[in-house]
Amino acid sequence: MKLHADVNPSLNTVTAYGPGFIEINRVQFTNAVAFGPEGDIDDWPALSAQDISTALLRQACRLAEVRIDPMAFLDADESATSPRDPDQPEVLLVGTGARQHLLPMDILAPLMRQGIGVECMTTPAAARTYNVLMAEGRRVIAALLTE
Numbered sequence: 001m002k003l004h005a006d007v008n009p010s011l012n013t014v015t016a017y018g019p020g021f022i023e024i025n026r027v028q029f030t031n032a033v034a035f036g037p038e039g040d041i042d043d044w045p046a047l048s049a050q051d052i053s054t055a056l057l058r059q060a061c062r063l064a065e066v067r068i069d070p071m072a073f074l075d076a077d078e079s080a081t082s083p084r085d086p087d088q089p090e091v092l093l094v095g096t097g098a099r100q101h102l103l104p105m106d107i108l109a110p111l112m113r114q115g116i117g118v119e120c121m122t123t124p125a126a127a128r129t130y131n132v133l134m135a136e137g138r139r140v141i142a143a144l145l146t147e
Helices: 054-060 105-113 123-135
Strands: 014-018 021-024 027-029 033-035 091-095 117-121 140-144
Touching (some): 014 123, 054 091, 091 123
Parallel strands (some): 091 117
Antiparallel strands (some): 014 021
């Protein structure tokens, strides 16, 4: 399906999709990809929904591995809140191919604790949703399987 919309041509936009491919900025990809409105379109090393792990979701969001000190709460100031990284996405859309596959909560929970919403849907639905959120200026990342 070809998509047409009035969007900023400098932003990564899904321009078409179909069985076995996703087209971004009129360039066709036959492998899984992860991307946001700006920056590179990265190969995403997932072949199926069963391959998706927390590490792959973090990779799609371009997040560094977080090491949490289990005793840090002892030194924390109750009034202090950790500032949100301005480059961190608000939402990660995971396109799981032709069929929707919900990911287990233990895979999603680490991102959700960081304030990143994770939505799993079919790749066509994720592509359309990405374009809408991107056009609204939201900090969104899409990780799309092409299966």
